[in-house]
Amino acid sequence: MTTEFDNLPHWWGSFTFPYEQGLQWRIGPLTLIVCHRNGEWHLGHQRAENFEDPDITWEVCRTEELPETLDNHSRYIFSKAVKELLVTPRLADRPVISRPRVPFNLTAGEEVTLYVSSPLWLELALALGASPPIKLEEVSIQRPSDTWFGPSTLEGELCYASATHCRIHLDELPQRAHRAITPVLIRNQADTTLTVERLNLPAPLLSLYVCAEGQLWTPRVTLIRGRDEDMAELKIDDKPPEEINSPRLLGAPRQTAHVGALIRAFNAVFS
Amino acid sequence: MGEFWGEIVSFLSSERLWGATRAIIVVIIGLTTAKLVSSGIARIVDKKTDLHRTMLLKRGTYHLILILFLITALHQVGFNLSVLLGAAGIFSVAIGFASQTSASNLISGLFLVAERPFTVGDVIRVGTTTGEVLSIDTLSVKLRTFDNLFVRIPNESLIKSEVTTLTRFPIRRADLMVGVAYKEDLSKVRAILEEVADKNPLSLEEPKPRYIFQGFGESSLDIQFSVWAKRENFLDLKNSIYSEIKTAFDEQGIEIPFPHRTIYTGSVTEPFPIKTSGDQPADQS
Numbered sequence: 001m002t003t004e005f006d007n008l009p010h011w012w013g014s015f016t017f018p019y020e021q022g023l024q025w026r027i028g029p030l031t032l033i034v035c036h037r038n039g040e041w042h043l044g045h046q047r048a049e050n051f052e053d054p055d056i057t058w059e060v061c062r063t064e065e066l067p068e069t070l071d072n073h074s075r076y077i078f079s080k081a082v083k084e085l086l087v088t089p090r091l092a093d094r095p096v097i098s099r100p101r102v103p104f105n106l107t108a109g110e111e112v113t114l115y116v117s118s119p120l121w122l123e124l125a126l127a128l129g130a131s132p133p134i135k136l137e138e139v140s141i142q143r144p145s146d147t148w149f150g151p152s153t154l155e156g157e158l159c160y161a162s163a164t165h166c167r168i169h170l171d172e173l174p175q176r177a178h179r180a181i182t183p184v185l186i187r188n189q190a191d192t193t194l195t196v197e198r199l200n201l202p203a204p205l206l207s208l209y210v211c212a213e214g215q216l217w218t219p220r221v222t223l224i225r226g227r228d229e230d231m232a233e234l235k236i237d238d239k240p241p242e243e244i245n246s247p248r249l250l251g252a253p254r255q256t257a258h259v260g261a262l263i264r265a266f267n268a269v270f271s
Numbered sequence: 272m273g274e275f276w277g278e279i280v281s282f283l284s285s286e287r288l289w290g291a292t293r294a295i296i297v298v299i300i301g302l303t304t305a306k307l308v309s310s311g312i313a314r315i316v317d318k319k320t321d322l323h324r325t326m327l328l329k330r331g332t333y334h335l336i337l338i339l340f341l342i343t344a345l346h347q348v349g350f351n352l353s354v355l356l357g358a359a360g361i362f363s364v365a366i367g368f369a370s371q372t373s374a375s376n377l378i379s380g381l382f383l384v385a386e387r388p389f390t391v392g393d394v395i396r397v398g399t400t401t402g403e404v405l406s407i408d409t410l411s412v413k414l415r416t417f418d419n420l421f422v423r424i425p426n427e428s429l430i431k432s433e434v435t436t437l438t439r440f441p442i443r444r445a446d447l448m449v450g451v452a453y454k455e456d457l458s459k460v461r462a463i464l465e466e467v468a469d470k471n472p473l474s475l476e477e478p479k480p481r482y483i484f485q486g487f488g489e490s491s492l493d494i495q496f497s498v499w500a501k502r503e504n505f506l507d508l509k510n511s512i513y514s515e516i517k518t519a520f521d522e523q524g525i526e527i528p529f530p531h532r533t534i535y536t537g538s539v540t541e542p543f544p545i546k547t548s549g550d551q552p553a554d555q556s
Contacts, residue, residue: 097476099476144472145476146473146500147476147477148475153440153499158441158442158501161476
């Protein structure tokens with residue numbers, strides 16, 4: 001093994017597998033076992049039901065347990081001898097709709113920076129030296145609930161739902177290995193009060209950084225509400241957030257953002 | 272024999288042969304032109320419209336060009352087109368009477384294409400038949416049902432009857448019918464149902480699940496609990512959430528009753544006492 005599992009700074013990175021060796025990740029509710037044997041890669045994962053652990057601890061360790069024993073099992077066969085597995089954190093492939101536990105109001109002309117967390121996925125890929133890695137699959141640490149974001153059931157888009165505290169003070173933020181934090185600056189330039197019950201975080205447009213403490217962050221997202229409606233102009237910084245020290249880029253966005261795009265950013269609650 | 276050869280020679284040197292040759296050349300040019308033009312048009316509109324419309328436009332263009340060239344070819348051979356068209360008019364009236372059903376299906380097919388209630392690949396329900404649309408043809412629509420049967424539905428029937436397209440919108444609502452015993456606390460039942468929906472990742476957080484009390488059933492309190500799901504997850508959600516509701520009800524001691532009869536004597540009473548006795552003496556019976 002290239003890494004000492006007891007002292008790993010984080011759960012992602014490059015892992016070299018000797019033959020017949022299994023490795024297990026436990027991150028919050030997720031148990032993932034990867035095994036390399038007979039020229040095959042076996043992947044197995046399952047999530048604990050009713051998991052409640054606010055701290056979400058994680059560990060990576062050797063295991064004798066077989067991936068086949070878990071709920072979801074898949075098998076990959078390669079003619080080449082591949083021994084290196086790349087585990088990369090990824091943001092959601094759909095927008096994440098954050099629902100503040102307590103809705104808040106932003107009066108006309110006000111602006112606020114909220115810290116919104118969003119769920120993460122593990123991307124598993126095999127490293128092939130100079131060639132680009134072969135992606136095997138993505139596994140979510142916590143499967144977020146699906147939700148619909150739009151003014152009606154005919155118009156809108158399918159997203160993931162996430163409950164959040166929408167904290168406004170950096171020092172109140174818990175350090176959690178299974179979620180990424182996004183600073184969201186909301187500017188209410190309309191002449192009416194904005195009540196935020198739901199907030200659209202465009203996760204597929206965000207890149208992912210890791211700070212010196214190991215917490216995952218995304219660039220700052222700015223939402224400018226110009227008129228009395230739920231739409232807002234979207235701006236995404238092309239640099240890491242100012243809040244973190246020694247940022248290192250971990251992954252590019254899944255999609256390219258259009259500069260100054262107008263998105264449905266708030267609420268869209270209907271009955 | 273000499274007379275026969277004479278006729279052949281006179282035919283070969285006659286104007287009719289040249290007319291026939293010209294007609295054949297016109298038909299060959301027509302076939303080539305029709306093929307090239309229709310393929311070109313199909314390529315141009317390919318990305319702008321769906322597969323079915325592209326195919327229809329390609330076929331229409333091909334046949335229109337070919338008919339024009341055939342008429343020109345007939346003219347070259349020496350047919351009098353006005354007589355031919357007159358005959359065709361009378362003939363088409365006769366054919367029209369004889370093939371009313373086919374004509375009706377044909378026209379209905381055109382309306383279906385124009386109205387576009389579904390396209391190839393959609394899942395539709397017509398009457399009691401539900402299946403995936405394989406093709407929308409001139410006379411009928413072909414479906415593949417989920418038990419893998421091939422069903423042909425005439426276009427006329429589709430125009431006249433109610434058609435439900437199941438794959439039109441990205442999300443769907445599943446109406447779950449739940450019955451609980453009369454003794455249960457409905458507010459507790461509602462809280463359990465909402466918690467089950469909240470924990471199921473396939474159940475959409477928004478639109479919110481809807482709880483509707485349907486009334487006092489014969490042997491249960493009838494509740495409709497409606498949850499939304501991504502269209503592709505509809506069946507998975509229905510299967511998973513019913514078993515989760517059952518598990519949650521079992522854990523919380525909520526009774527799901529089956530139809531039964533309880534006999535009351537006018538007010539809430541104790542159950543009727545039943546006593547069993549041994550064999551009665553013969554003289555008392």
